[in-house]
Amino acid sequence: MSRYTSATDADRERMLAAVGVGSIDELFAEIPDGVRLRRELELEPGLTESEVFERLSALAAKNVHADAEVSFLGAGMYDHYVPAIVDAIVSRSEFLTPYTPYQPEISQGGLQAMFEFQTAISELTALPVANAALYEGPSSVASAAYLAIAATKRGKLIASRGLHPHSREALRTYSAGYGSELSDVGLSDGGTDAGALEESIDEQTAAVFVQYPNFLGAVEDLEPLAELAHAKGALLICACDPIALSVLRPPGECGADVAVGEGQPLGNRLDYGGPSFGFFAATEEHIRRMPGRIAGETTDGDGRRGFVLTLQTREQHIRREKATHNICTAQALNALAGVVYLSWLGKQGFAELGELLVRRTAYAREALAKIEGVEVLHEAPVVREFALRLEAPVAEVLERCAEEGFGAGYPLGRDYPEHEDGLLVALTERRSREDIDRFAELLGRAVAAAEPRVRRVEQEVAT
Amino acid sequence: MSEGAPNTLIEPRPPHGETSETPAQRDRAVTIFERSVEGRRAAQLPEADVPQRPLQELIPQRLLRQRPAELPEVSEPEIVRHYNRISRRNFDLDTGFYPLGSCTMKHNPRLNERVAALPGHARLHPAQDPQRAQGALELMWLLQQALVEICGLPHVSLQPSAGSHGELAGLLLTRAYHGDRGEERTKVLTADTAHGTNPASVTMAGYELVKVATNERGGVHLDELRSKADEQTACLMLTNPNTLGLFDENIAEIAEILHSVGATLYYDGANLNAIMGRSRPGDMGFDIVHVNLHKSFSQPHGGGGPGAGPIAVSDRIEPFLPRPQVVRRGDGNGAGPVFELDYERPKSIGRLRGFQGNFGVFVRSYAYILSLGGDGLTEASETAVLNANYLLARLSQGRTGKYLPVAFDRRCMHEFVLSGAPAKRELGVKTLDVAKRLLDYGFHPPTVYFPLLVDEALMVEPTETETRETLDAFAEALDHILAEAEENPEILRDAPYSTPVRRLDEVAANRKPVIRQAR
Numbered sequence: 013m014s015r016y017t018s019a020t021d022a023d024r025e026r027m028l029a030a031v032g033v034g035s036i037d038e039l040f041a042e043i044p045d046g047v048r049l050r051r052e053l054e055l056e057p058g059l060t061e062s063e064v065f066e067r068l069s070a071l072a073a074k075n076v077h078a079d080a081e082v083s084f085l086g087a088g089m090y091d092h093y094v095p096a097i098v099d100a101i102v103s104r105s106e107f108l109t110p111y112t113p114y115q116p117e118i119s120q121g122g123l124q125a126m127f128e129f130q131t132a133i134s135e136l137t138a139l140p141v142a143n144a145a146l147y148e149g150p151s152s153v154a155s156a157a158y159l160a161i162a163a164t165k166r167g168k169l170i171a172s173r174g175l176h177p178h179s180r181e182a183l184r185t186y187s188a189g190y191g192s193e194l195s196d197v198g199l200s201d202g203g204t205d206a207g208a209l210e211e212s213i214d215e216q217t218a219a220v221f222v223q224y225p226n227f228l229g230a231v232e233d234l235e236p237l238a239e240l241a242h243a244k245g246a247l248l249i250c251a252c253d254p255i256a257l258s259v260l261r262p263p264g265e266c267g268a269d270v271a272v273g274e275g276q277p278l279g280n281r282l283d284y285g286g287p288s289f290g291f292f293a294a295t296e297e298h299i300r301r302m303p304g305r306i307a308g309e310t311t312d313g314d315g316r317r318g319f320v321l322t323l324q325t326r327e328q329h330i331r332r333e334k335a336t337h338n339i340c341t342a343q344a345l346n347a348l349a350g351v352v353y354l355s356w357l358g359k360q361g362f363a364e365l366g367e368l369l370v371r372r373t374a375y376a377r378e379a380l381a382k383i384e385g386v387e388v389l390h391e392a393p394v395v396r397e398f399a400l401r402l403e404a405p406v407a408e409v410l411e412r413c414a415e416e417g418f419g420a421g422y423p424l425g426r427d428y429p430e431h432e433d434g435l436l437v438a439l440t441e442r443r444s445r446e447d448i449d450r451f452a453e454l455l456g457r458a459v460a461a462a463e464p465r466v467r468r469v470e471q472e473v474a475t
Numbered sequence: 476m477s478e479g480a481p482n483t484l485i486e487p488r489p490p491h492g493e494t495s496e497t498p499a500q501r502d503r504a505v506t507i508f509e510r511s512v513e514g515r516r517a518a519q520l521p522e523a524d525v526p527q528r529p530l531q532e533l534i535p536q537r538l539l540r541q542r543p544a545e546l547p548e549v550s551e552p553e554i555v556r557h558y559n560r561i562s563r564r565n566f567d568l569d570t571g572f573y574p575l576g577s578c579t580m581k582h583n584p585r586l587n588e589r590v591a592a593l594p595g596h597a598r599l600h601p602a603q604d605p606q607r608a609q610g611a612l613e614l615m616w617l618l619q620q621a622l623v624e625i626c627g628l629p630h631v632s633l634q635p636s637a638g639s640h641g642e643l644a645g646l647l648l649t650r651a652y653h654g655d656r657g658e659e660r661t662k663v664l665t666a667d668t669a670h671g672t673n674p675a676s677v678t679m680a681g682y683e684l685v686k687v688a689t690n691e692r693g694g695v696h697l698d699e700l701r702s703k704a705d706e707q708t709a710c711l712m713l714t715n716p717n718t719l720g721l722f723d724e725n726i727a728e729i730a731e732i733l734h735s736v737g738a739t740l741y742y743d744g745a746n747l748n749a750i751m752g753r754s755r756p757g758d759m760g761f762d763i764v765h766v767n768l769h770k771s772f773s774q775p776h777g778g779g780g781p782g783a784g785p786i787a788v789s790d791r792i793e794p795f796l797p798r799p800q801v802v803r804r805g806d807g808n809g810a811g812p813v814f815e816l817d818y819e820r821p822k823s824i825g826r827l828r829g830f831q832g833n834f835g836v837f838v839r840s841y842a843y844i845l846s847l848g849g850d851g852l853t854e855a856s857e858t859a860v861l862n863a864n865y866l867l868a869r870l871s872q873g874r875t876g877k878y879l880p881v882a883f884d885r886r887c888m889h890e891f892v893l894s895g896a897p898a899k900r901e902l903g904v905k906t907l908d909v910a911k912r913l914l915d916y917g918f919h920p921p922t923v924y925f926p927l928l929v930d931e932a933l934m935v936e937p938t939e940t941e942t943r944e945t946l947d948a949f950a951e952a953l954d955h956i957l958a959e960a961e962e963n964p965e966i967l968r969d970a971p972y973s974t975p976v977r978r979l980d981e982v983a984a985n986r987k988p989v990i991r992q993a994r
Contacts, residue, residue, distance in 0.1 A: 014847060014850075014851040014854035014855050014858065014939070015584075015846050015847050015851055016581070016582045016584060016773075016846075016847075016855070016939075016940050017854065017855065017858045017939045017940055018940070018941075018942045018943075019858050019861065019862075019939075019942075019943065023942075023943050024861065026943070027861055027862075027864075027865040027943060028861070030865055030868045030869065031861075031864045031865055031867075031868045032868070033864075036857045036860075036861060039857070039860050039861060039864055039886065040753050040754075040857075040860065041886065042721075042722045042724055042885070042886050042888075043722050043724075043750070043753065043754050044724055044726070044727065046727050047726055047727060047754050047755075047758050047759045048753065048754055049627075049752060049753055049754055049755055049758065052752070052849055052850060052853070053624055053625065053751070053752045053849030053850075053852060053853060054624050054849065055621055055624055055625075055844065055848055055849035055852070056845075056848055056849070057848040057849070057850060057851075058845070058846055058847045058848030058850065058851040059845050059846060059848070061586050061846070063845075064586060064590070064842050064845045064846050065586065065589065065590060067845060068590035068593065068596075068614075068838065068841075068842055068845075069590070069593060069595075070610075071595070071610040071611075071613060071614045072590075072593040072594070072595025072596050072610055073595055073610065074595070074609045074610030074611075074613070075595040075596070075599045075603070075607065075608050075609070075610040075611050076599075076603060076607035076608070077594050077595050077596075077597075077598035077599045077600075077603075078594075078598045078599070078600055079594055079598055080594075083600060085600045085602050085603065086602075087602045088602075088829060088830075089600065089601055089602070089830070091598075091600065095517075095518065097517075097551060097554055097555055099592075100555070101555070101558045101559075101562075102777075103588065104558075104559070104562050105567050105568075105569035105570065106562035106563060106565040106567045106569075106570075107558075107562055107565065107567075107777070107778055108567070108569075108583065108588075108775045108777060108778075109567040109568035109569045109583055109775050109776065109777075110565055110566060110567045110568065110573075110776060110777075110778045111568075111573065111575055111578050111580060111776045111778070111779070111919075112776070112778065112779035112780075113778060113779065114575075114922075115566070115910070115914065115919065115920060116976070116979050116981075117911070117914055117971050117974040117975070117976055117977060117978065117979070118564075118565065118566035118914055118919070118971075118974055118975075119564075119565055119566065119778070120504065120561065120564035120565065120975050120976055121561040121562045121563065121564040121565035122565050122778035122779070124504055124506065124561050124564070125558075125561065125778075127506065127990070127991070127992070128506050128507050128508065128992070130990055130991050131506070131508055131991040131992040132544075132546060134991045135544040135545050135546060136544050140991070141990065141991075142990070142991065144779075145780075147636035147637065147640060147780075147828060147833075148636065148828055148829055149828075149829050150826065150828050150829040151636065151640070151827060151828040151829075158679065176829070178826055178828070178829035178830065179829070181825050181826040182825070182826050182827060182828060182829070184825050185647065185797070185824050185825035185826055185827055186643075186647075186679075188647055188650055188651070188681075188824065189643065189646065189647055189650065189679055189680035189681045190679070190681060191681050231534060231538050233537075233538065257540070257544070258540070258544065259530065259534070259539060259540055260534075260538060260539065260540055261537070261538055261539060261540050261541065262540060262544075265541075274829065281597045281598065281835065282597065282598055282599055282600050282601065283591075283596070283597055283599070283601075283833075283834050283835040284596065284599040284600070284601050284603075284608065284611045284830070284831060284834035284835075285601030285829065285830030285831045285832065285833075285834055286601075286636070286781070286828075286829075286830065286831070286832055286833035286834055286835065286836070287636075287780070287781030287783075287833040287835050287836055289781075299988065299990075305779060306988075306990050307990065308984040308985070308988050308989055308990050309984065309989040309990075310979050310980045310981065310983050310984035310989075311979070311980055311983070312976040312977040312978060312979050312980070313977050313978055313980075314977055316503065316504075316976050316977070317503060317504045317976075318504065318975075318976035318979045319504070319979075320979045320981050320984050322981070322984040322985055322988055322990065323985060323988060324985075325985075327671075328639070328671035328672050328674070328675035329670075329671040329672075329925070330671070331671075331675075332671050332674040332675060333674035333675060333677060333678045333684045334678070335671070335674075335675040335678070337675065337679070338639040338642065338643060338672050338675035338676040338678075338679050339637070339639055339640075340637065340638065340639050340670075340671075340672050341637040341638065341639070341767075341769060341776070341779065341780045341781075341782040342637070342779055342780040342781075343636075343777075343779075343780040343781045344777050344778040344779030344780050344781075345775075345777030345778060345779075345780065345781060346777075346780070346781055348777075348778070351507070352554065352558060354546050354547075355507050355517070355546065355547045355549055355554050355557075356517045356518050356551070356554060357517075357518045357546065358515070358516045358517060358518060358546055358547060358548050358549060359511075359543055359544065359545060359546045359547070359548050360516050360543075360548065361516055361517070361518035361520060362543070362544060362546050363543050363544075364520050365518075365520055367530060368520055368521065368523065370530060370533055370534065371523065371525050371526070371527065371528060371533070372524075372525050374525075374528065374533045375525035375526065393533060393534040393535060393538065395534070410604065414604065414607065419600070419603070422602050426818075441520055441521050444521065444524055445524040445525050446524075
């Protein structure tokens with residue numbers, strides 16, 4: 013008997029007889045000879061539950077996870093504490109094991125959670141219309157481009173270099189399908205260069221993409237950027253860190269037409285990058301162009317309040333090639349974790365978390381920038397992440413810090429060749445002042461011990 | 476007792492009057508926002524341990540939020556009670572039979588949840604230095620290798636996040652492949668039985684959709700395919716077995732037709748659960764395959780995700796795979812292999828998303844593959860096909876056979892499609908009514924009104940993890956329901972009766988959408 017099946021030999025015989033065949037092979041008789049696999053799959057035989065557990069535990073043990081070091085890694089995913097109630101609620105069978113709620117009468121729990129999630133995202137972004145989640149951050153950015161192209165009937169996209177490199181790359185990937193043209197606008201002291209942006213927007217521009225705070229941690233001044241976009245009839249699409257929206261003026265109040273983002277910081281595990289969720293909110297006029305599932309409130313025949321999947325004529329299972337997106341399975345369980353987390357933080361806790369992060373980040377930024385051989389990469393205001401410039405090879409500094417149990421941050425060189433000396437440092441509420449002080453001390457030693465970058469460059473020049 | 480007791484309620488709930496709802500089910504829906512009371516809270520945050528500078532000193536006032544986000548103010552006990560209560564208004568796979576066609580609602584092993592939650596997996600930052608994430612990269616590489624063997628194609632990218640994401644990837648790969656050859660093709664063919672995601676993906680990838688009709692055996696109409704496949708054709712997207720649950724016997728010829736005009740052949744892997752270890756898409760001639768890890772490989776559906784949609788491809792497509800790609804490098808000094816993220820892929824279509832994909836889903840699916848092994852996966856498919864054929868045989872008799880006949884009378888694979896047209900004609904009950912009445916019997920209904928070419932369709936996929944007793948109980952329930960319809964069709968038309976809410980007004984919800992809580 014295969015694991016997780018229940019058919020006994022007697023069952024099989026009886027069932028085959030009911031079907032009117034003599035063997036399992038006969039059930040597969042319609043597969044032509046030429047395409048039958050005439051051997052066993054070359055995979056090892058099944059293991060017992062304890063063997064599988066041990067095998068997977070051994071793999072897990074090879075990873076240095078966030079509890080095994082003091083980590084200042086961010087770059088889009090953050091090590092926030094996930095409260096125990098999130099795990100308890102999302103592991104309930106009633107939430108874990110249903111399909112998409114196609115039968116609303118027996119899916120009220122999931123549909124209501126979607127409705128609550130939409131409300132929470134609408135509150136965070138100050139945009140009236142939110143869906144019940146897409147896959148994750150960068151693909152949500154690319155999905156927003158699809159909406160913008162449909163809304164404006166234009167084909168040019170402009171992305172700030174402050175947009176997450178993964179989002180910029182996803183935009184480029186999807187653009188091949190959209191037939192859109194993508195260009196970049198650079199940064200000026202941390203924020204998007206408004207002058208350069210103004211020059212690149214024209215009457216063919218569908219949307220301008222910015223991030224808030226941007227990848228280098230800088231809080232963009234959205235309003236002037238929105239005005240530049242709107243002046244030429246383009247949309248402003250803003251990718252947001254949802255935690256930062258606890259303290260920052262929300263994109264909907266700054267003129268953004270669409271706000272999207274990576275939902276992982278809201279109660280989801282790091283999980284080496286997924287699954288998490290992407291959120292997507294927009295102004296009212298885009299409601300019928302939104303991608304993904306949306307739950308709506310209604311009543312049943314007895315007048316009882318209930319929830320349904322609504323505006324389904326946007327969706328692939330109804331509209332097929334005319335759908336506003338191809339998404340089917342999304343990330344409902346991760347979105348549930350998001351709304352449970354936001355309920356746990358609550359109105360006060362959410363604001364307090366943001367304030368704590370701003371103050372600790374300011375403290376850390378000052379402490380680290382005081383180190384000999386370390387300076388801030390930009391002076392722009394930040395919430396929970398900031399960029400430094402090191403006068404030492406970043407890879408070597410990271411290695412020295414890792415040896416002492418610290419994840420020093422994210423090296424900027426791969427994504428920003430102009431910042432080969434750049435290091436991105438992120439905080440969550442789990443990084444205390446003591447952690448920051450220890451990190452500052454370690455970073456000072458690591459930079460001092462590493463071969464000075466300036467001298468090495470000179471040597472290379474000399475040879 | 477030799478007869479297993481049915482594990483699903485077959486006694487119908489009363490059509491009128493009293494219901495057996497639990498108090499939680501009878502609740503009027505109250506949202507978490509409506510439970511908010513000023514001053515209540517759950518979270519306690521760490522103490523302020525740095526100077527308490529005014530926020531405006533750190534961020535200019537005009538960039539700061541002027542009023543707080545109106546999140547609920549609730550205590551922890553209230554949150555737990557709220558979500559537990561609303562959860563009871565869901566039907567779920569752990570509670571009962573869920574024969575939703577094309578969705579493969581098989582058992583979700585809890586072992587997989589346990590291993591996915593190990594801190595080494597769940598608490599691993601995606602930007603961790605690959606040298607310090609060797610276990611994760613090795614797991615991904617091992618899963619890639621397993622999918623290579625199951626699909627019969629030599630290369631795998633785990634990056635796509637769901638089936639539809641894999642479809643889009645496959646079409647962008649096709650575009651890049653043709654572009655690399657200096658060709659620009661405009662059309663993609665899909666069967667008229669295709670999942671809705673296929674045509675939607677075609678449009679997103681910038682192609683024109685061309686539909687190919689189904690023949691009288693439920694397969695692709697070959698003459699029509701020949702007439703529509705030409706030098707402008709980029710790709711044919713196909714599901715095999717298709718959404719009718721039928722294996723297309725002409726698959727080799729179909730592949731030949733497409734390849735002779737230089738097009739690629741894309742396999743929608745939603746129905747892979749029918750053929751694991753019995754047949755492989757690569758051996759059928761497909762160039763690109765997506766695999767729904769949340770279907771065949773037991774990732775729980777979560778009420779609409781998460782899933783993952785890895786793609787397997789042939790050699791000619793490989794240079795274009797998304798990046799980064801997990802690779803294994805031999806280690807010269809004998810310390811064993813090293814796993815890396817390879818970004819140096821100049822012909823790559825680029826990223827489809829951030830980081831490395833839905834890694835937590837990979838852990839669960841790899842645990843599932845290890846648990847079953849090659850023989851177990853084969854047996855899973857065999858049992859899925861046996862269960863479907865057994866249930867079809869049961870339903871072909873009596874009232875179900877009369878009012879809900881199978882749409883194409885052939886050997887089915889892991890699922891089959893019934894037509895409710897006779898029930899509608901002779902009893903005046905629609906497929907929707909039958910589906911809603913099934914809710915009162917404790918079953919999730921099959922997929923309804925899909926595929927589109929079957930009138931009043933019911934698409935039934937029992938999966939391998941259901942017992943014979945459950946299948947019998949489902950068959951009996953459908954028979955009871957049709958007997959009710961013969962007696963009084965109103966019982967069905969007004970169903971369901973026992974659910975937390977009854978039929979909901981979807982038209983009103985659409986006309987004036989209320990999609991968030993009023994402030």
